[in-house]
Amino acid sequence: MPKKKEEKDKAPINIMEALLKKKQPTILKKGKEIEAKIVSLSKKGIVFDVGAKAHALLGELEIREVSTYLPYLKQGDKILVRVISEESKNGFPVVSLRKFFEKGKWEILTEKKEKEEEIEVICGDYGKGGVFIDFMGIRGVIPKIQLTEPFISAPEKLVHQKIKVKILEVDKEKNRLVVSQKASVLKISQKDLKKKFDAIKEGKTYKAKVLGASEFGVFCEVEGVEGLIHISEISWEKVSNAASYVTVGDIIDVYVVEKNEKDLKLNLSLKRLTLDPWKEIEEKYPKDKEVEGEVVRKEKYGYFIRLEPGVEGLIHISKLTGNEDLKMGQKIKAFIERVSLKERRMSLVLPQKEKPVMYR
Numbered sequence: 001m002p003k004k005k006e007e008k009d010k011a012p013i014n015i016m017e018a019l020l021k022k023k024q025p026t027i028l029k030k031g032k033e034i035e036a037k038i039v040s041l042s043k044k045g046i047v048f049d050v051g052a053k054a055h056a057l058l059g060e061l062e063i064r065e066v067s068t069y070l071p072y073l074k075q076g077d078k079i080l081v082r083v084i085s086e087e088s089k090n091g092f093p094v095v096s097l098r099k100f101f102e103k104g105k106w107e108i109l110t111e112k113k114e115k116e117e118e119i120e121v122i123c124g125d126y127g128k129g130g131v132f133i134d135f136m137g138i139r140g141v142i143p144k145i146q147l148t149e150p151f152i153s154a155p156e157k158l159v160h161q162k163i164k165v166k167i168l169e170v171d172k173e174k175n176r177l178v179v180s181q182k183a184s185v186l187k188i189s190q191k192d193l194k195k196k197f198d199a200i201k202e203g204k205t206y207k208a209k210v211l212g213a214s215e216f217g218v219f220c221e222v223e224g225v226e227g228l229i230h231i232s233e234i235s236w237e238k239v240s241n242a243a244s245y246v247t248v249g250d251i252i253d254v255y256v257v258e259k260n261e262k263d264l265k266l267n268l269s270l271k272r273l274t275l276d277p278w279k280e281i282e283e284k285y286p287k288d289k290e291v292e293g294e295v296v297r298k299e300k301y302g303y304f305i306r307l308e309p310g311v312e313g314l315i316h317i318s319k320l321t322g323n324e325d326l327k328m329g330q331k332i333k334a335f336i337e338r339v340s341l342k343e344r345r346m347s348l349v350l351p352q353k354e355k356p357v358m359y360r
Contacts, residue, residue: 026051056093106172113167123158140177213243227266236310277310313346
């Protein structure tokens with residue numbers, strides 16, 4: 001009996017301890033950042049459990065942005081919010097998701113890239129880099145090579161369209177977002193692409209399918225991996241129009257110059273499959289040798305004469321009297337003044353009875 005009386009006497013003390021241990025409501029302070037749990041969400045707003053006596057609501061000015069983020073938020077998520085008001089007119093605390101709106105979208109993009117999931121973007125104008133896109137206020141680009149037909153032939157058709165894409169590159173620090181419409185349409189997996197990329201070897205020759213051409217080169221596909229033949233790698237001759245050398249759909253031989261591990265792309269070459277005409281240039285064109293060539297280009301500093309494919313010489317303006325009337329396509333004779341293999345340059349002079357004052 002005495003033991004039961006002792007337990008009875010302790011009971012009020014235990015109740016008091018339990019009440020003291022019970023979690024006290026969070027004291028909210030304007031401007032403070034706290035972790036909140038999403039209780040419910042819809043286009044009309046979001047309700048948060050912030051540990052206070054009452055649930056908190058999202059500020060009215062931010063509600064219009066909610067619809068954009070709804071696919072990336074769910075009930076039960078814990079997220080950092082900032083207190084705008086400890087108690088509004090309706091008696092509820094008000095919080096802001098501004099930090100999430102600014103930072104969260106980059107996290108969303110990174111996560112989507114890692115999981116190889118699609119995102120929906122709005123297309124803008126077509127420029128030199130490709131089709132510009134917008135994702136929740138972040139500006140990105142779809143390179144032309146990352147489009148499928150009919151858009152690769154007419155990228156301007158995508159302007160103002162909302163399409164699904166896959167993320168190729170995302171870098172918040174550089175404010176860089178590169179996506180692919182083709183990867184989304186063709187269900188291309190980056191993991192599978194990496195395997196194909198790793199199997200290709202630098203310094204080897206492969207068959208490539210021509211996908212398109214631009215002012216800076218020819219786009220190709222080598223065993224499922226994209227590559228670029230830069231305009232400087234098309235021919236040993238000066239190339240001004242890459243499209244004139246290839247036809248879309250052609251299967252051509254290409255040389256793999258370099259592999260870009262970061263974006264899984266190849267740097268390719270056509271000209272390296274043929275002999276460099278400059279390799280033995282000094283032996284083939286010694287000083288004072290008479291040569292015949294075609295006038296192919298006029299610059300403010302002189303005329304360029306093609307002696308053979310890939311080999312051009314310059315008749316500098318200082319070596320001219322001013323009475324010459326050279327025309328494009330005209331065949332002329334000249335003498336080798338100087339050849340430099342290192343600089344890949346050749347100086348020519350026209351035949352004349354007396355050497356010009358500047359001639360050395």
